[in-house]
Amino acid sequence: MTDGLEIRPVRGIGDITAGDDLASQIADAAPWLADGDVLVVTSKIVSKAEGRLVEVPADGPEREEARAAALVSETARVVAQRGPTTIVQTHHGFVMAAAGIDASNVDKTHLVLLPVDPDESARKLRADFKARGLGVSVIVSDTMGRTWRNGLTDVALGAAGIEPFRDHRGETDPYGNELQITQMAIIDELAAAGELVKGKCDQVPVAVVRGLGTPSSDGAGAVALLRDAESDMFSLGTAEARAAGLRDAAVLPDGSQLALPGTAVDPAAVSRALSTVAELLAHGTEVTPAEVFPGNGATAALHVACPGNSPAAFMRLGADVHRLRVALAAEGIPSVPLPHDDGVRLDLSGS
Structure with a gap:
């Protein structure tokens, strides 16, 4: 004090x-x-x-090119970009606009680095x-x-x-x-x-x-x-978060991640996942509850089916099942795909 x-x-x-x-x-x-x-x-x-200091042309496109090159040299990773603004992490670890490179209070032929x-x-x-x-x-x-x-x-x-x-x-x-x-x-x-x-x-x-x-x-x-x-x-x-999400979707694991079978699933979360993929599923693909948890009536499993048994139909079914599993995972709901009659059964578990 x-x-x-x-x-x-x-x-x-x-x-x-x-x-x-x-x-x-x-x-x-x-x-x-x-x-x-x-x-x-x-x-x-x-x-x-x-x-x-970095020497740059006083004006013109060459100045912007030199400034962009300086930004690259000072950047450990790009965090976000929107319009002319680039937020980066510097080699120091600071997250800031343009890596802290400054053109103010210096003559027009130089840029100041941190x-x-x-x-x-x-x-x-x-x-x-x-x-x-x-x-x-x-x-x-x-x-x-x-x-x-x-x-x-x-x-x-x-x-x-x-x-x-x-x-x-x-x-x-x-x-x-x-x-x-x-x-x-x-x-x-x-x-x-x-x-x-x-x-x-x-x-x-x-x-x-x-x-x-x-x-x-x-x-x-x-x-x-x-x-x-x-x-x-x-x-x-x-952009990084979106890319990380896509990578996670590409390696979405099967069965081993269903850690607590039988635990309650939030019905609203299942509904949101279904809404996410509703307009993306192939024509004729149907998703219906296959089982509910005793006690709270929440969905315990989903049945995904599509008409036909041709290779093309099975490809569409596989794509739809993966879309649905990714949407469920985004809601924190692990799922296990299992073969089931004319389609696939997805066993669900609360996370």
Whole structure:
């Protein structure tokens, strides 16, 4: 808990070029810096100092081609595309528009890429200030959009001298409830606060937050904020999710996945699955309940039949059965196809 924070802009930092000493530039522009201050430094000036620039034509289709090539080089995977907007995961693990490549606040013949290792950039800048006798923390920030929310905000790409989280897990709230998942992303909050005094057109690339407390060791860095693939419920873009679904449909397993035979099936889910394929089934294919669960009357099995016994009829039957099994699987209902008189019986189980 702090008594309050002060956020101050650092004005007067000139244009940064490759090889510049950022600590010197910032210290000269802010002689009032003190131990315990948190520097929120726009990633763009870090990238410029580190020479993370790509030369491109000033205009014309060649410029767009060069920008597209830069995007490819900075992309680990494409998450989503719509119109001119491409959301990608960078090699750092950040998910952001255009891999963070920026054409603002730089001459028209260059694009600015993100720092190669923003955490290392923050550690180096902090060490440079320490060599000057100042114990400060450093956050390297950049602007991002947020899923499901309009507008932009600054977030932390790199950090040193400050822990990325304020972890409340295990604490008790005023009502006696134990907090179990509350981890505040402190460095993101400070990055956004710093943007309030920096702005995009004022050429103020550094803000100072004062009052948070004495800097710690380098800390875990901003990399700790990246959610791993196993716990990321939204890691796939639309196209990726659709492709993954089609692959799952292609390898939909038989019998072994019917783990709990006889468990209740949601009748509404079966109805939705049937509605999904209703307009796609071959002419003459009929799907009827073959059995119900005792007690709740839910469908326990379906009978899929089609007229005729020619090879073509059997091919249509197989295709229809697979469509129905995929639709059922999408509703969380495993099924086992079994031969049955003039068609196929699908035994169902709740998941």
